Amino acid sequence: MLPELLSALPLTLAIMFVALTAGFLVALLATALRVRRVPVISHLADLYVSYARSVPVVLQLFIAFYGLPVLGKLFGVPDLLSATGASMLGLSLYHGGYLSEVMRPAYLAVDRGQHEAADSLGYSFRQKMSRVIVPQALHIALPGYGNALIYMVHNVALVMYIGAADIMATSHLIMERDYNQYQFQTYLVLAVIYSIMCLITWSIVRFFEMRSPMYVPDSAPVKTPIMASA
Template sequence: MDLSIMIPELLAALPLTLAITFTAMGAGFLLALIATVFRVRRVPVVSQLADLYVSYARSVPVVLQLFVAFYGLPILVGIFGVDDFVSPNFAAMLGLSLYHGGYLSEVMRPAYLAVERGQHDAADSLGYTFRQKLLRVIAPQAVHIGLPGYGNSIIYLIHNVALVMYIGAADVMATAHLVMERDYNQYQFETYLVLAVLYSILCVIAWAIVRIFERRSGKYVPGAKTVRAPLMASV
């Protein structure tokens, strides 16, 4: 098998894989942030809906969430007389965004709750609004606590992007299958090995970036006790 031919074909599909990944990362982060705020504040009805969304995202297999997005959304918009506009790429971005948002909410919420209650009380005593308390006191500490979990969620997302081939998105995995079929499935091991290396590189890059943010976070002190000073610094 000529790798000089196969690898460029796989790399040609890489931009779509990255586009789906980055879209799901961004949209999922916003969904997770909104869901986490409502779950923490315990707003009647809305918080229960947020809990239901997170339960759906974490309980239903990702491939089924992609099927729901691809086959269910056209039915939903059809009720309002809107023509079917759902392409495989759009459905992949939507399904993975919903999945990533629900999973990431379960990283953000424990990180928020892990910040000591005294920090909340001190911010309240200074007259901070919830927004001010969150941005100035809680978030700097919660970010450091949640970064490892966030890194794991990104790696899981990269893994699950490979499933978009089942709804017709022409990502790297789908392209690899087309290449194998063209060669009468003679080089399956070689093709999957190249894919394994490619996905490993993406995951290592994601891990390295998160690690950089971990090292730069204000509370990161290897081998030492965490410093609980964000509130004092803000005061």
């Protein structure tokens, strides 16, 4: 069964890649609006983040696949959204809302003095963000972002419920074809595949975390201050 499962892996990875990329861009926009506190628009961004974090992911996929065509009919827009497209859209909106709650605390965690120091040096807003604030915020956000990536690996398995032919849907087709004789073996192979995907994701996040200028190794000795003798 392994070759058949791996044949569906490219579609699974494509859905995941598009959702991660689009979700990251949506999270950047939502975070910027929530931090700057633009009247009305920031409240809409807060409402979106609350929706993405409160509604189960599978229900968000149902809304994207079944709800958007109904909404499109009200405006005379034809239904052109396939199951794969709805999967990408639903997961992108979920990931964007979840990731915004990782980015916003990371940005706010940077000490206010860092902003003031950059302003006193005459940095422009772009220079301040790229040279001072963003590197520190990225280091703070990396663990939470790694968790968001792993959650995406898990949640992409839900796209089978709206008809996307991902690796999970392919496994069910294989089991039905074999009259459910090898359910345990199939699920075990799936568990190994998803575990490898999560391990690769964690390794990539760990790679960037260890190369951050703010990284402190776990084995680094703790320096204690030397007290002056009386």
